[in-house]
Amino acid sequence: MRDKASTHHDVIIIGGGPAGLAFARSLAGCGLDIVIIERQPLEALADPAFDGREIALTHRSAGIMAALGAWDRIDPAEIAPLRKAVVLNGGSPFALSFGGEGEGQDRLGHLVPNHLIRRSLFHSVARQEGLSLITGQAVTEVRADRDQGLVRLADGRCLTGRLLVGADSRFSDVRGRLGIGAEINRPGRSMMVCRVEHEGDHGGVATEWFEHGHTMAMLPLNGRLSSAVLTLPTAAMDQLMRLSPAALGQDLTQRYRERLGGMRPVSAPYVYPLATTYSHNFVGTRAALIGDAAVGMHPVTAHGFNFGLQGQETLACLIREAAEKGRDIAASLLLRRYEMQHRLATRPLYTATNLIVGLYTDERLPQRLVRHAALRAAAGLPLIRQGVTRLLMQHR
Ligand SMILES: Cc1cc2nc3c(=O)[nH]c(=O)nc-3n(C[C@H](O)[C@H](O)[C@H](O)COP(=O)(O)OP(=O)(O)OC[C@H]3O[C@@H](n4cnc5c(N)ncnc54)[C@H](O)[C@@H]3O)c2cc1C
Structure with a gap:
């Protein structure tokens, strides 16, 4: 990897997060000159700090990571199997479950800490021929016309x-500078993620529990560890963050009704303000958006990065093909094909996720009755459950 950018490149990627890194890696070996511009310092990319996120990856995503040479760089002891997912509604004893019923795999998917995904992707591109990296730099200008794109640092x-x-x-920021609008939904809620140790055995089961006033998920990690994921109105979250670690553990134990016995935080809590975004367009003149810049999913269906991996792969395949045939890698038709394919892949689940979140966080009585009925109806329709399970697993 060269440390200085040349002035002209084939592909300029702004953002060295997991989507940008995966995309750069997907273009390896096709002779293109690529530069990644990242505002964080190099050390933060090479050895990212734990950020509380445990990313649920589908089988398809694990396959993409493996093809990029990133999967084998993650310590297997850090990858936890997600065997089954259960959805609970308020105080109802009824549970809707997915997976664990002979789907032909021992797991629905994998849980991997986000910082290890970032680290493994960084090291998979670190010595990539034809790739330069500019770090610690803010972008002050982005524009593109029919002839070329331009970025000023x-x-x-x-x-x-x-x-x-x-x-x-x-x-x-790139999206805005290119004049591309986006649906942006800020529900006024924040999500806290925190690793907790607990007395009970989770059995590899992830639980999503829509309780009155809060939503809580428990994601099973290896051993008697889980990632507690709590969603609250932002003001209530601010209050919660004032608690000591011991008091936070007690609070989580009570909220979870001691299903896993006593809980004790073993990491700091990390809070993410919730916002979902969907770009009006994924492409512009000589420009494309990938990862969360294109589709910013609500984390509840755990598909943000899965879609990010899928989208970068779609775009990279089209570009590789064009490069091999000596065609324009930013031809309008090529970019439109990417947009169409990625929109088809993402829009249904994006819309469904937002509807589910809206329904399950609305405390009015009719909505509570509807969601209870919806869970029961889904449980009585094995084809729906199998369809959702397949979607969650995403085999190739
Ligand atoms: C709590 C939580 C749980 C989640 N769980 C899951 C899950 O289970 N499964 C799943 O698939 N997804 C999950 N996600 C979503 C997943 O984390 C994101 O989809 C993924 O991180 C997006 O990657 P990205 O590279 O597109 O963006 P980011 O990770 O946001 O990276 C963007 C990068 O661009 C850099 N950058 C920003 N602006 C500039 C600029 N102007 N110039 C240069 N660099 C810039 C940033 O520093 C950063 O490095 C979760 C998200 C959260 C918050």
């Missing part, structure tokens, strides 16, 4: 490229 450097790719998170 805070230190005055100017980069031009045949294709600009925005991989700079759901609050993408």
